[in-house]
Amino acid sequence: MNQAEKEQYLREYALLKNEGKPFFPYAVAKDALMAVIVMIVIMLLSLFYGAELGPAVNPTTTTYVPRPDWYFYFLFELLRVMRNAPKLTDMATLGVPTLCMLGLFLLPLYDRSPERLITRRPVALAAGLATITCMAYLTYTGANTGSPNQVVLPVPPGLTQSQRSTFLAGEIIVGESGCEGCHQIGSYGNNGPGPKLTHIGTILRPGAIASTLKDPIAPMPSFASLAQHSPKEFKQLVEFLSMLQ
Amino acid sequence: MALTGSRGSAPPPSREAEPMTKTELATEASLTVVDWIDERAQLSQGLRWMMFRKVPKGINWAYTLGSATMIAFLNQAVTGVFLAMYYRPSVTGGAYASIRYINDDVPLGQFVHGMHKWGASVMIVLIFLHMGRVFFFGAYKYPRELTWIIGVVLLILTLVMGFTGYLLPFDQRSYWATIVGVNINNTAPFIGPYLGDFLRAGPEFGATTLSRFYAIHMMLVPGLMAALIGLHLYLVAKLGISAPPWLKAQEPEVAIEKVEV
Numbered sequence: 001m002n003q004a005e006k007e008q009y010l011r012e013y014a015l016l017k018n019e020g021k022p023f024f025p026y027a028v029a030k031d032a033l034m035a036v037i038v039m040i041v042i043m044l045l046s047l048f049y050g051a052e053l054g055p056a057v058n059p060t061t062t063t064y065v066p067r068p069d070w071y072f073y074f075l076f077e078l079l080r081v082m083r084n085a086p087k088l089t090d091m092a093t094l095g096v097p098t099l100c101m102l103g104l105f106l107l108p109l110y111d112r113s114p115e116r117l118i119t120r121r122p123v124a125l126a127a128g129l130a131t132i133t134c135m136a137y138l139t140y141t142g143a144n145t146g147s148p149n150q151v152v153l154p155v156p157p158g159l160t161q162s163q164r165s166t167f168l169a170g171e172i173i174v175g176e177s178g179c180e181g182c183h184q185i186g187s188y189g190n191n192g193p194g195p196k197l198t199h200i201g202t203i204l205r206p207g208a209i210a211s212t213l214k215d216p217i218a219p220m221p222s223f224a225s226l227a228q229h230s231p232k233e234f235k236q237l238v239e240f241l242s243m244l245q
Numbered sequence: 246m247a248l249t250g251s252r253g254s255a256p257p258p259s260r261e262a263e264p265m266t267k268t269e270l271a272t273e274a275s276l277t278v279v280d281w282i283d284e285r286a287q288l289s290q291g292l293r294w295m296m297f298r299k300v301p302k303g304i305n306w307a308y309t310l311g312s313a314t315m316i317a318f319l320n321q322a323v324t325g326v327f328l329a330m331y332y333r334p335s336v337t338g339g340a341y342a343s344i345r346y347i348n349d350d351v352p353l354g355q356f357v358h359g360m361h362k363w364g365a366s367v368m369i370v371l372i373f374l375h376m377g378r379v380f381f382f383g384a385y386k387y388p389r390e391l392t393w394i395i396g397v398v399l400l401i402l403t404l405v406m407g408f409t410g411y412l413l414p415f416d417q418r419s420y421w422a423t424i425v426g427v428n429i430n431n432t433a434p435f436i437g438p439y440l441g442d443f444l445r446a447g448p449e450f451g452a453t454t455l456s457r458f459y460a461i462h463m464m465l466v467p468g469l470m471a472a473l474i475g476l477h478l479y480l481v482a483k484l485g486i487s488a489p490p491w492l493k494a495q496e497p498e499v500a501i502e503k504v505e506v
């Protein structure tokens with residue numbers, strides 16, 4: 001907006017404001033009614049859905065699927081989608097949201113046209129609708145897909161039928177155990193603080209893997225209780241890791 | 246005594262001398278208190294400025310979304326204070342047990358906890374709707390750019406509240422989701438590792454992590470938000486709420502002449 005357009009706007013606005021009503025009580029009445037509605041909705045949600053508490057923290061669990069609150073689904077989903085392009089993972093998880101935030105932040109600085117009516121702002125309309133669609137889509141798929149900690153690796157060739165099923169079971173156990181919080185496996189998980197496990201089978205023998213899991217060096221949590229409570233799953237986990245050649 | 250003259254022939258008592266009713270007394274007293282405070286703080290002028298400013302023609306329900314967001318924020322603040330009375334940020338079972346206690350034993354505990362939990366979702370919905378209103382109405386344009394920028398900071402802080410609050414019950418879901426979340430921050434370019442370390446309060450996820458999340462969630466961010474909401478509202482009142490973009494002023498000749506002088 002140039003100086004003339006700014007002045008034109010202020011002039012026009014002063015007129016509209018002059019024709020308007022005082023904030024109190026006209027706008028306040030609407031705001032108050034809205035406030036009552038908001039509070040009733042919150043109370044009803046609390047009454048009907050409560051605030052149930054899950055099981056207590058157990059860092060060595062094998063059955064837990066991490067889930068954020070729904071309004072972060074889109075972020076988790078973005079993380080999952082971008083796994084397919086591993087080089088881009090950093091960009092996707094924080095880069096893309098950071099860029100979006102920056103775009104939002106600076107909006108009034110780069111959109112300087114004086115036009116305010118949305119039907120005469122085709123670019124803004126398209127961008128706005130596209131953003132809403134993307135967020136809604138990511139939230140929806142995020143709500144309906146599995147854990148972002150899923151691991152789906154190509155099954156190595158030449159496995160027997162039972163090795164195959166161990167491999168698939170191992171993928172699930174690794175995903176559920178939160179190993180990816182600290183380890184990278186293939187294109188999945190975080191690179192650090194733990195070492196990559198992509199080829200762990202060539203580095204450690206199965207016995208060494210098992211003892212690492214039972215008696216790890218901090219900060220890695222111990223999975224001894226898994227070995228104790230569900231030895232079958234523990235064995236599958238160790239065999240799976242040994243197959244990562 | 247001497248000035249009131251003789252008793253016998255006194256005129257009927259004047260109105261002022263009549264004993265005041267209780268309500269009159271209360272009104273009088275509170276007016277005195279209000280006057281006393283106002284003489285010193287001089288708030289009434291600001292209040293009058295805030296309340297009796299004009300809002301332009303055509304303001305509709307979409308314009309209530311900002312104040313609705315603020316109500317949700319206030320709900321979080323009040324219910325949060327009650328939760329903080331019982332909550333203990335201790336990883337060795339204390340946090341989880343204290344939330345269990347709130348849910349199971351404190352009268353209305355689960356209800357207040359639920360209002361805090363669902364209030365967060367409601368606030369997120371409202372803040373996005375409010376932002377959408379501002380965006381599609383072009384209300385972020387001159388002269389309200391700064392209002393928008395403060396708004397984006399408020400949006401980020403609201404999301405930070407959601408993220409840090411999620412860990413506090415310290416159940417399985419919150420623990421694992423937060424580990425993943427912190428690790429996502431960890432992978433950010435440049436500042437990532439520092440951000441991760443800051444959030445975890447060290448290289449590993451442990452006791453201090455929870456205290457840190459708690460401090461961020463109940464002191465740092467709410468304080469910042471309250472201050473920024475104040476600034477946001479000041480700007481809204483100062484600049485005036487934008488008129489709906491489809492309205493054109495009916496330009497009375499007088500007004501035109503007046504401005505163009």
Ligand code: HEM
Pocket residue numbers: 307308309310311312313314315318372375376379384385389392393394395396397399400403474477478481485486487488
């Ligand atoms: C804690 C969060 C927020 C609160 C409590 C809040 C509160 C308010 C209130 C009460 C108004 C008055 C007009 C209305 O209700 O529409 C307003 C206006 C405004 N808000 Fe917010 N807001 C918040 C977040 C945001 C966000 C996230 C943005 C955008 C990024 C934003 C941008 C604006 C702008 C530009 C106006 C001026 C609109 C106009 O004059 O028509 N606000 N805000």
